[in-house]
Structure formats: structure tokens, C-alpha cells
Amino acid sequence: MPNLIKVVAAGDVDSGKSTLIGRFLYESRSLPNGLVEDIEEECERLGRNFEFAYLLDSFDEERKNELTVDTTQSFCKSGKNSGILFIDVPGHRELLKNMLSGASYADTAVLTIAINKPIREQTKRHAFILKFLGINKIITVINKMDLSGFDRNDFLRIKEQVRVSLEKLGIESCAYIPVSASNGDNLLRRSKNTPWYHGKTLKETISGIRIKKRKESLRFLIQDIYDIAGESVAAGIIISGGLKIKNRVFVLPDKKEVQVKTIRYSGKKVSSATAPLAAGITIKDTFSLRRGQVLSGSRMPPVVKEISGRIICTEDIELNSDLYIRCAMQEEKVKITRINHLWDTSDLSPKNPPLKKNDLAEITLSFNRGIVMEKYNFSDLLGRFVLVDNRDRIAAIGGAV
Amino acid sequence: MTKENGAAYLKERETKSIYIIREAYYRYRDKLALLWSMGKDSTALLHLSQKAFFGRIPFPVIHIDTSFKFKQIYSFRDRLTKEYGINLIIARNEPALKKHICPEQGRYRCCQALKTQALKIVTKKYGLKAFLVAIRRDEHLIRAKERVFSARDENFRWNWQNPSLEMWSEYSEANPGVSGHLRVHPLLDWREIDVWRYTKAERIPILDLYFAKNGRRYRSVGCQSCCQAIPSTASDIGKIIAELGKTKIAERSGRCQDKEKAYMMQKLRSLGYM
Numbered sequence: 026m027p028n029l030i031k032v033v034a035a036g037d038v039d040s041g042k043s044t045l046i047g048r049f050l051y052e053s054r055s056l057p058n059g060l061v062e063d064i065e066e067e068c069e070r071l072g073r074n075f076e077f078a079y080l081l082d083s084f085d086e087e088r089k090n091e092l093t094v095d096t097t098q099s100f101c102k103s104g105k106n107s108g109i110l111f112i113d114v115p116g117h118r119e120l121l122k123n124m125l126s127g128a129s130y131a132d133t134a135v136l137t138i139a140i141n142k143p144i145r146e147q148t149k150r151h152a153f154i155l156k157f158l159g160i161n162k163i164i165t166v167i168n169k170m171d172l173s174g175f176d177r178n179d180f181l182r183i184k185e186q187v188r189v190s191l192e193k194l195g196i197e198s199c200a201y202i203p204v205s206a207s208n209g210d211n212l213l214r215r216s217k218n219t220p221w222y223h224g225k226t227l228k229e230t231i232s233g234i235r236i237k238k239r240k241e242s243l244r245f246l247i248q249d250i251y252d253i254a255g256e257s258v259a260a261g262i263i264i265s266g267g268l269k270i271k272n273r274v275f276v277l278p279d280k281k282e283v284q285v286k287t288i289r290y291s292g293k294k295v296s297s298a299t300a301p302l303a304a305g306i307t308i309k310d311t312f313s314l315r316r317g318q319v320l321s322g323s324r325m326p327p328v329v330k331e332i333s334g335r336i337i338c339t340e341d342i343e344l345n346s347d348l349y350i351r352c353a354m355q356e357e358k359v360k361i362t363r364i365n366h367l368w369d370t371s372d373l374s375p376k377n378p379p380l381k382k383n384d385l386a387e388i389t390l391s392f393n394r395g396i397v398m399e400k401y402n403f404s405d406l407l408g409r410f411v412l413v414d415n416r417d418r419i420a421a422i423g424g425a426v
Numbered sequence: 427m428t429k430e431n432g433a434a435y436l437k438e439r440e441t442k443s444i445y446i447i448r449e450a451y452y453r454y455r456d457k458l459a460l461l462w463s464m465g466k467d468s469t470a471l472l473h474l475s476q477k478a479f480f481g482r483i484p485f486p487v488i489h490i491d492t493s494f495k496f497k498q499i500y501s502f503r504d505r506l507t508k509e510y511g512i513n514l515i516i517a518r519n520e521p522a523l524k525k526h527i528c529p530e531q532g533r534y535r536c537c538q539a540l541k542t543q544a545l546k547i548v549t550k551k552y553g554l555k556a557f558l559v560a561i562r563r564d565e566h567l568i569r570a571k572e573r574v575f576s577a578r579d580e581n582f583r584w585n586w587q588n589p590s591l592e593m594w595s596e597y598s599e600a601n602p603g604v605s606g607h608l609r610v611h612p613l614l615d616w617r618e619i620d621v622w623r624y625t626k627a628e629r630i631p632i633l634d635l636y637f638a639k640n641g642r643r644y645r646s647v648g649c650q651s652c653c654q655a656i657p658s659t660a661s662d663i664g665k666i667i668a669e670l671g672k673t674k675i676a677e678r679s680g681r682c683q684d685k686e687k688a689y690m691m692q693k694l695r696s697l698g699y700m
Binding site: 029054057058059060080081083084085086095096097098099100106122129249251253258260262263289291292301303316339351409411413418422 | 431435437438440441442444445448449451452476477478479480481484563564567568570571573586587589590591592593594595596598599601615617674675676677679689692
């Protein structure tokens with residue numbers, strides 16, 4: 026599906042994220058035969074009314090406890106050549122890692138708010154994480170409108186509260202849609218229950234979102250070195266731009282200029298290659314290529330030994346513990362040399378060290394050797410990083426400021 | 427979709443999958459193996475692996491042979507083993523086969539013994555630590571919950587309640603420890619129709635069980651005893667792609683083990699099933 030948009034449903038526990046996606050899939054006729062019947066049977070067994078959320082919450086325990094534990098994805102055809110990939114994530118604070126695993130796929134987000142509940146810190150935290158991940162297009166749905174009798178004033182009141190909360194976090198929502206996820210109001214069809222609402226449905230809003238394309242200069246990331254027919258081939262992926270044999274390119278972080286001798290794709294030698302492609306190259310020069318290096322044209326990305334980075338901690342971090350930075354296929358030992366700012370992710374209020382799980386921080390990182398890093402841009406493999414501890418556990422995710 | 431757009435989309439899918447295959451190989455080298463059922467997905471995975479390493483797959487390919495497979499599968503397997511130059515390992519749970527374990531004694535027990543247990547035996551015998559597995563999220567609600575890199579413990583258990591953080595394309599948190607193993611899923615993001623489009627574009631050999639004969643075809647191929655053909659007139663890949671654009675029939679609707687009992691798939695998978 027060339028026009029595929031990936032949408033994460035974020036928001037507080039019980040705001041109706043899974044139900045929203047489930048109902049959307051149902052209305053768009055994206056479900057195979059038998060699935061709805063299976064779920065009807067299951068709901069009967071558990072003595073419940075039909076639950077659209079079960080289309081996403083497939084684990085036994087998730088259904089019994091009515092709580093999404095892990096992220097999931099579901100595809101929905103939205104037009105002849107277009108589709109929506111919905112990503113469901115848990116709302117619970119303790120399940121931040123599962124939320125991040127899902128949200129890291131997303132192009133855009135639907136922030137789900139329940140009309141009958143005050144806006145709690147978890148909504149703000151999710152909204153902030155989305156912004157942090159570079160998801161700038163956020164659609165807000167005010168859900169469970171049926172519980173307020175589809176009251177316009179209730180909608181406007183909550184909308185204003187959300188708008189003010191988001192503004193404090195520096196986020197602008199591109200739409201506010203009154204919905205009842207369990208009944209399908211304003212998801213695909215305009216609802217008769219909200220004659221006062223003249224905006225777009227959720228489907229129309231998602232379909233109107235455009236995702237920016239990436240840049241065009243060469244970035245070839247070396248993944249591994251293979252011995253192919255007696256030659257040492259640097260296997261990697263071209264994430265942007267292209268290259269030809271005899272091209273002169275720069276190997277970073279070494280900043281060494283080399284000439285491309287051969288290019289391989291699949292089992293063949295080819296004369297040129299363009300992104301996106303998994304290719305292999307050899308060079309004319311006596312210089313050894315290795316995993317983590319980046320090939321670039323003359324428009325080179327920065328090579329840095331120290332950066333200011335913004336991170337979200339996914340574990341508690343002790344400053345003098347062993348940490349490694351991973352950025353694309355690069356890995357280096359790293360030291361947090363300074364904590365410049367530290368905030369609580371729920372309300373962005375400043376706080377004091379140490380770095381705790383769920384904290385947001387701006388820190389200075391320094392490495393023994395230079396690494397290639399583009400500016401803060403999460404759509405770019407070289408613009409984002411993770412910090413891992415000596416047991417391969419991800420302690421923080423982030424990007425260079 | 428325009429032809430050019432479609433080709434670019436498949437190239438993107440291919441690049442990402444090859445990236446994943448190579449990451450698994452980088453981490454595990456000769457302790458990595460590919461699970462090949464001869465179905466469309468794992469045959470596409472085989473093809474992607476060949477492309478990833480420029481012509482020759484540097485790790486063994488395992489066929490878990492329950493002995494209840496379609497007979498066409500065996501000749502197809504032997505033909506492709508030669509064509510792709512594969513180092514093939516056939517995994518059979520001989521003790522269970524001697525005891526005549528079969529689907530009639532209960533599918534849950536049969537899948538457990540002849541698939542999961544057979545894999546356990548071969549894992550131990552060859553000291554394997556990681557498997558490339560061609561599951562996709564859109565096949566089953568339980569598989570939709572998977573990670574690209576997913577750890578199993580020494581008893582092959584899937585600790586789904588404590589999954590790893592998989593951030594962007596950083597898969598390294600999944601850690602099977604000293605005694606467990608890793609499942610790597612390079613096709614997790616692919617949809618059924620993507621696999622068919624890729625198979626067509628790349629001219630990947632395909633079992634003829636997938637093509638309609640006398641008004642029926644197999645949509646998902648496993649053991650003969652537990653697979654049912656669906657009504658269809660799709661006699662080539664182009665027609666299958668057209669059919670998938672319209673059908674409301676679930677891909678694994680012909681697979682008995684998915685449906686026998688509520689949560690059977692969750693139970694099978696939590697105990698090490700693919």
C-alpha cells in the first residue's frame with residue numbers, strides 16, 4: 026500500500042483507544058468474516074456486551090481485565106490506493122515501554138479524551154511523548170459523547186481545557202472531533218447526534234494528513250562486512266540518495282574520501298543504486314570499512330564528540346553507570362557529563378536529579394570517539410538514538426538538540 | 427496503485443526486512459537458522475535472505491516436518507533446496523512419530539509435539555540461538571502483538587507480559603539470556619497482499635496448492651490434515667492479488683489449530699509455537 030498512514034491512538038487509561046480503533050475497523054469493513062462472531066461468543070462467555078476493544082486486545086488477560094497491556098497494530102483500507110495502519114498502545118503509566126514501542130512506528134496520532142473524566146497527567150504525558158517523538162500532527166477526539174447526551178457545551182468546555190493543556194506543552198492539535206467510539210459517531214460517518222459539529226470526521230481528518238518526504242543526499246549505513254567470492258563487501262542500507270561505481274564518497278566518522286569500486290544488489294553486481302535499497306559495496310582504497318560507518322557525498326552530516334540531547338528515561342539512570350549510545354548502527358561508550366534541565370513528563374514542571382523512569386531531561390553527552398549524528402529529527406535514523414546499559418536494556422530514548 | 431509507486435513500496439519493505447535479517451545474523455552468526463515451511467511467507471523470507479547475503483544464505487534452513495504435510499511440499503522443498511543452494515536441516519520429532527501422535531488425538535497436542543517439540547530437539551542438537559520466522563501481524567490477533575525481535579526462555583515460553591522496548595529500528599533489547607532463544611520476524615509488518623505482490627515482482631517460486639483447482643485453493647498451507655481449501659477461482663498470482671482486494675475470508679480460516687478453542691493460539695504461542 027503506497028499511501029499508508031500509521032496512526033497511533035494515545036491517551037489515558039479507559040479513554041477508549043482500543044474501542045475507537047475496533048469500531049473504526051468494523052465500520053470500514055476491514056474485518057474478516059467470523060471475527061466479529063468469535064468476539065460475540067467470547068463476550069457472551071464473559072457475560073459482557075459486545076466489546077470492539079477485543080479486536081485489539083487479543084490476550085485472554087487483557088479481555089478479562091479490560092486493559093490493554095501490549096501494543097498492537099491493525100490495518101484498514103481507506104481508499105482505492107490508501108490505507109491506515111492503526112497502532113493501539115496501553116494508557117497505563119507503568120506500561121510506558123509498550124506505549125513507546127508502538128508509538129515509534131507512527132506518522133500521526135489520535136489523542137483520545139473521555140468527556141466524563143478530568144484531563145489527568147497521563148493524557149498530558151502521552152501528548153508530550155508524541156511531540157517528543159516528532160509526531161507534530163495530533164488529532165484530538167473527545168470520546169464517550171453519548172455519556173453527556175452529545176451536549177455541545179460539554180464538548181466545547183472539554184475542548185478548551187484540552188487546548189489550554191496542550192498549549193502549555195507547546196502542542197497544537199489540528200482537529201477536535203466529538204465522537205462516541207462504541208457507537209461509531211463521527212468516525213467514518215457524520216453523526217446525526219452532533220448536528221452542531223461542522224468539522225470533518227475522523228477518517229476525513231486522517232486522510233487529509235500529509236507526511237513529509239526525506240532528504241535526498243547520500244546516506245549509506247554500513248551494517249556488516251561479508252566475505253563474498255574472496256572480496257570484503259560492506260553490506261548496508263541506502264536510506265537516502267544514491268551512488269554509482271567510481272563515485273568518490275566520504276566515510277564517516279573517519280572523514281576519509283574513498284572511491285566506490287563495486288556495488289552489489291542481490292546476487293548481482295550493478296553500476297548504481299538508489300534509496301531505499303539493501304546493497305553492498307567494495308572500495309578501491311586500502312581502507313577498512315566497518316559496521317557503523319556512514320557513506321556520504323560532499324554534503325556531510327555532522328561528526329560529533331559531544332552533544333546536547335533530549336531524552337525520555339525508560340529506566341532509572343545513575344550518572345556514573347556504564348552507558349552506551351546507539352544511533353543507527355553506531356555504538357559508542359557515552360558519559361552523561363551534565364544534566365542541563367530535568368522535567369516531570371506529566372506537567373513539565375522542573376525537578377531535581379536523579380534521573381528517574383518517565384523523566385524528561387536535556388543532558389550533555391560526550392563520547393570517546395566522534396559519531397555521525399544529524400539534528401533532532403526522529404524521522405531520520407541518524408537523528409535519534411537510544412542509551413543502553415551494559416545488559417542491553419534501553420535506559421533512555423532521545424535525539425540531539 | 428501506479429506501477430512505480432507499488433515498486434517503490436515493495437523496495438522499502440524489502441530493504442527493511444533485509445536490514446532485520448542482517449541484524450539477526452550480525453548478532454548470532456552460525457547460531458541463526460531460518461524456519462521454512464515452504465509456504466508463501468517463509469519462501470519469501472528465504473528469497474529475502476538470499477538477497478541480503480548477495481546470493482548465498484550463510485545459515486541453515488530448517489523444515490519442521492510433521493510428516494502430515496502435503497506431498498507437493500516435499501518435492502517443492504527438494505527443488506528449491508537445489509536452486510537456492512540451501513543447507514537444509516529436517517526437524518522431526520521421531521519419538522512422537524513412533525508413538526503415532528496425530529491430529530486425531532487432538533490438534534493442540536499434535537502441534538505441540540510435532541512442531542514445537544521438534545524445534546526444541548533441533549535447537550538443542552545444533553546449539554541454535556535464534557530463528558528467522560515468517561509470521562506477520564495481520565495473520566492473527568495474537569501475532570499482531572509480536573515484536574520484530576522476540577525472546578523465548580529455555581522452555582520456549584513467550585513472556586508476552588514483559589515484552590522488550592522496540593524503539594524505531596533498535597531491536598537489541600530483546601534478550602533471550604544464556605538458555606533461551608530469539609525469534610526474529612522480518613516480515614512482521616508485511617500484509618498478505620504485500621507478500622503476493624513481492625512474490626510476483628520477484629518471480630519467487632510458489633507451491634501450486636495456492637492456485638485454484640476445481641473452484642478451490644489453499645490460502646494458507648500447513649499440514650494436509652489441518653488445512654482446508656477455500657472457494658476460489660484464482661488460478662495465478664495476479665488473480666490471487668485481485669481476490670485479496672475483495673475477500674472477507676480470513677487468511678487462516680482454513681487452519682484448524684487457530685480456531686479449535688478460545689485462546690488456543692495464545693496458549694500454543696506462549697509455549698513456543700510459531
